[in-house]
Amino acid sequence: MSTTLNEADVVAFLHEHPDFFLRHPDALAQLRLPHASGNAISLVERQIEVLRAKAQASDQRLNELIKVARANEALATKIHQFTRQLMAAPTRRDVLSRIERISREDFDAHHVVVLMFDAHPVEADQPFVRSVTRQNPGLSSFETLLTRGKPRVGRVRDTQTTFLFGADTGQIGSLALVPLRGDEPMGLLALGSRDRDRFHPGMSTEFLATLGELIGDALARH
Numbered sequence: 001m002s003t004t005l006n007e008a009d010v011v012a013f014l015h016e017h018p019d020f021f022l023r024h025p026d027a028l029a030q031l032r033l034p035h036a037s038g039n040a041i042s043l044v045e046r047q048i049e050v051l052r053a054k055a056q057a058s059d060q061r062l063n064e065l066i067k068v069a070r071a072n073e074a075l076a077t078k079i080h081q082f083t084r085q086l087m088a089a090p091t092r093r094d095v096l097s098r099i100e101r102i103s104r105e106d107f108d109a110h111h112v113v114v115l116m117f118d119a120h121p122v123e124a125d126q127p128f129v130r131s132v133t134r135q136n137p138g139l140s141s142f143e144t145l146l147t148r149g150k151p152r153v154g155r156v157r158d159t160q161t162t163f164l165f166g167a168d169t170g171q172i173g174s175l176a177l178v179p180l181r182g183d184e185p186m187g188l189l190a191l192g193s194r195d196r197d198r199f200h201p202g203m204s205t206e207f208l209a210t211l212g213e214l215i216g217d218a219l220a221r222h
Helices: 007-016 025-030 043-088 092-106 137-148 158-171 206-221
Strands: 032-034 040-042 111-117 129-132 152-154 174-181 185-193
Touching (some): 092 185, 092 206, 137 158, 158 185, 185 206
Parallel strands (some): 111 129
Antiparallel strands (some): 032 040, 152 174
């Protein structure tokens, strides 16, 4: 009684007998595989091609991981320096000034607004600080963001951008919104970039959450 082998049987057999072609070199020499160009190539040549493709994919993945690691290292350094700057600030006004400067210089924000709930006049006289009451109607569209306390990045509604940046709204390509919290919501840090891809939904917001916590702690300390 004859038995018909299917492809799965052949694959299983070769997996179970990896030395098959060592014991039957003539069979290996006779194998030819179709190539994309239309020419037949030997099994060994095909294996070399597959291994080369896998090596290239591995190299590409390794390079991507190295790139991400270097970016994370640079970001960690910036956050460390940012923390030291906040700790050294003697007053709340100085804290706010350093937030604005560092956001521009180290985090590539072209426009910075610190929205403070009922800020003291000496703080609110800085052009990038906006003092609003917690009951301001313009905050209604930010209520979910403020309640959750988690940063949001990408594009936001035009009404929100206008509320935050006013006449500079047309220059905002992408935006990061970072709630500032102590024991309760204290305000909102808005970072605007002319680059539409600077703050995008696919980026991690963990470092922004860390910035929000650091700023909240620094403001509460004073």
